[in-house]
Every structure is written in structure tokens, then in C-alpha cells.
Amino acid sequence: MQTTSADSTAPASPALARPSLRPDCGNCFALCCTAFGFSRSADFALDKPAGSPCQNLAHDFSCSIHDSLRPRGFRGCTVFDCFGAGQNVSQGFFAGKSWLENPDTKNEMFAAFKAARQLHEMLWYLAEAQTRTFDPDASHRAVQLRNTIGHAASGALPELLSLDFQELHSQVRSILMDVSEEVRASYFAAGDDHLESALKPGADLIGKNFGSRRLCGADLRGAYLIAADLRDSDLSGVDLLGADFRDARLEGADLSKALYLTQPQLNAAKGSRTTLLPPDLEMPSHWHGHNS
Numbered sequence: 001m002q003t004t005s006a007d008s009t010a011p012a013s014p015a016l017a018r019p020s021l022r023p024d025c026g027n028c029f030a031l032c033c034t035a036f037g038f039s040r041s042a043d044f045a046l047d048k049p050a051g052s053p054c055q056n057l058a059h060d061f062s063c064s065i066h067d068s069l070r071p072r073g074f075r076g077c078t079v080f081d082c083f084g085a086g087q088n089v090s091q092g093f094f095a096g097k098s099w100l101e102n103p104d105t106k107n108e109m110f111a112a113f114k115a116a117r118q119l120h121e122m123l124w125y126l127a128e129a130q131t132r133t134f135d136p137d138a139s140h141r142a143v144q145l146r147n148t149i150g151h152a153a154s155g156a157l158p159e160l161l162s163l164d165f166q167e168l169h170s171q172v173r174s175i176l177m178d179v180s181e182e183v184r185a186s187y188f189a190a191g192d193d194h195l196e197s198a199l200k201p202g203a204d205l206i207g208k209n210f211g212s213r214r215l216c217g218a219d220l221r222g223a224y225l226i227a228a229d230l231r232d233s234d235l236s237g238v239d240l241l242g243a244d245f246r247d248a249r250l251e252g253a254d255l256s257k258a259l260y261l262t263q264p265q266l267n268a269a270k271g272s273r274t275t276l277l278p279p280d281l282e283m284p285s286h287w288h289g290h291n292s
């Protein structure tokens with residue numbers, strides 16, 4: 001990832017730093033296994049309504065099939081990432097008192113988790129935008145918004161639950177798009193008109209072969225890259241905001257300078273130790289033969 005002098009304007013709260021936007025399941029009351037619902041599908045072996053504990057959840061909030069989620073049909077659980085909202089809500093907003101100890105708080109806690117996850121995800125993207133831009137104005141806007149969202153994510157529960165998320169999403173989107181344009185402009189075109197016309201926001205690239213191609217600077221925001229072959233490709237400066245990476249082949253791909261890549265996207269893809277990742281992201285365990 002590029003670093004810039006603009007990043008020296010750090011946000012005020014340490015709660016906004018990227019390491020605190022990583023899940024800490026040991027300090028969470030399994031909120032992802034309770035608050036959200038899922039339907040029986042290729043990703044989940046059974047139906048589970050929102051607001052109820054998964055039948056595989058143990059009393060200590062651990063998953064009883066953690067080591068065999070994929071073979072047992074729970075691939076969706078290995079893809080999900082709360083961006084650190086779980087421990088924030090469990091230990092921050094609810095001061096370490098679980099929904100099991102205090103069932104009356106259950107609905108509020110689950111609602112808070114859903115709200116906080118959105119805020120934490122926004123913080124994740126804004127941290128990257130701030131780091132990648134060389135424009136002092138864009139950096140300043142990112143810092144301001146990180147602080148606003150950070151305060152909401154660590155403030156009072158009623159305020160969290162009454163936030164105008166549509167407005168926040170729109171402000172975040174504006175900054176992310178400006179920084180994306182700036183970053184992508186610094187990469188040269190591939191010199192391949194056919195390739196460039198295919199690489200568009202929201203493009204249907206399902207199953208396409210981009211192996212060993214230089215895709216640098218492309219705007220693949222919201223693109224469908226399901227099962228696409230990206231092996232040994234160069235995705236430096238590619239905007240991947242919300243791109244669907246399910247089963248995309250990433251072995252040997254260079255994602256180290258890709259823009260707006262998240263852990264859930266990686267978790268959904270197929271890669272290996274030869275895949276180059278941005279510094280804040282981890283190689284999913286199933287890439288090296290583990291099933292969780």
C-alpha cells in the first residue's frame with residue numbers, strides 16, 4: 001500500500017485505527033452467529049432466523065464446528081467479517097454483559113451490532129482513502145468523517161441506533177470515489193482497448209479469464225468477478241469496492257496495492273501463499289488447507 005505524508009493527520013480516537021477494525025471473537029458474544037439470519041444455500045447448511053442463536057453455537061459463544069465449517073456446509077461463516085464491531089458492541093456498548101446473562105438487552109444488542117458493523121466498515125474504507133490520497137483536502141475530509149463516525153461508534157447507544165446511515169454512506173462514498181479517481185489516474189492504461197472496455201464498474205465478469213494480465217488502475221467497483229481467473233494478474237490501483245470475488249482464482253495475483261479490498265472479499269476467493277496481499281489483510285486459513 002502507498003503511504004503518504006497526508007496520513008500524518010491521524011484521527012483523534014485510537015478506536016479508529018485499523019487494527020481495532022479486525023474481529024476479536026474472544027471478546028464478542030457471538031453476535032454474528034445470533035443477530036443475522038441466513039438461508040439454506042451453498043453457503044449455509046440450514047435456515048436460521050435473525051435474532052436467534054445458531055444451533056452450532058456453544059454456551060461459551062464459540063462455534064462447535066469451527067474446525068470443519070466448510071466441509072459441513074457453512075462456507076458463509078468463513079467469509080463473514082464484522083470489522084471489529086462484535087467486540088466493540090459486546091465490551092463497549094454493553095460493558096461485557098452478554099445477551100445470555102441479560103436477555104432483556106438482546107434485541108438492542110443485535111440492532112447495535114448491525115449498526116456498528118456498518119460504521120466499522122466505513123471506517124475501514126476511510127482509513128485506506130486517507131492513506132492513499134496525496135490530496136490534502138481529500139485527506140482532511142477523510143479525517144473529519146473518520147472522527148464523526150468513530151465518535152458514533154464509541155458513543156451512546158440511542159445515538160448509534162438513530163443514525164442516518166443513508167447520509168453517512170453518501171458522504172463516505174463521495175470521498176472513496178474521489179480518492180479512487182486520484183489513485184487510478186496514476187496508473188498507465190493497459191494499451192488493450194478490448195480489455196479496457198470490459199473493465200467497468202458493476203461489469204459482469206463471471207468466469208472471465210484475466211490470467212497474467214495487467215489490470216492496473218481499472219475501476220471494478222461492484223464488478224462480478226465470481227470464479228474469474230485472476231491468477232498472476234496485477235491489480236495494483238484497481239478499485240475493488242464491493243466487487244464480488246466468490247471463487248475468483250487469485251493464485252500469484254498482486255493485490256498488494258489494490259484499492260478498497262476487504263477481508264470478506266478475500267475469504268470468498270481462492271488463493272495461495274503466492275497471492276500478494278495488502279498489509280492490513282490476512283491470508284484466509286482455507287487458502288493453506290484449513291477448513292475454517
Ligand code: SF4
Nearest residue numbers: 033054056057063077
Ligand atoms: S456455524 Fe458456527 S460460525 Fe457459523 S453461525 Fe453457526 S455457530 Fe456461528
